[in-house]
Amino acid sequence: MPSMILTTKEAEPVTHYSVQKSKNSDSLLTISSNEPIDDDLIDRIMVKRKAVLEYRWKAAYPIFKSLEELPEIRLDERLMYLNAIESAASSMESSAFAALKAIRTIRSELS
DSSP: OEEEEOOOGGGTEEEEEEEEEETTTEEEEEEEEEOOOOOOHHHHHHHSOSOOOOOOOOBTTTBOOOOOOOOOOOEEETTEEEGGGGOOOOOHHHHHHHHHHHHHHHHHHHH
């Protein structure tokens, strides 16, 4: 069995399935979904289960909903605040995306 399975939107409700640990006949799995997963679906996915811990994220993958209003990126004509998104989501990818957005904005202004 693969250790990780990623699916597409058409394969809802499960969007991510991953084996975190496996020892003897026990495994620790993580399952992500766009909606709550009922016990019937869990029983169809797993042959035997001991416990299920459910955690519902307020703002996270797969659909990000910001918990607060983000500050403006453009502070002044020649000044951009690239880390404006950091108050809502902090990651290397979001910082790289902010830099790319700034580059594209400056390039379009210079054209």
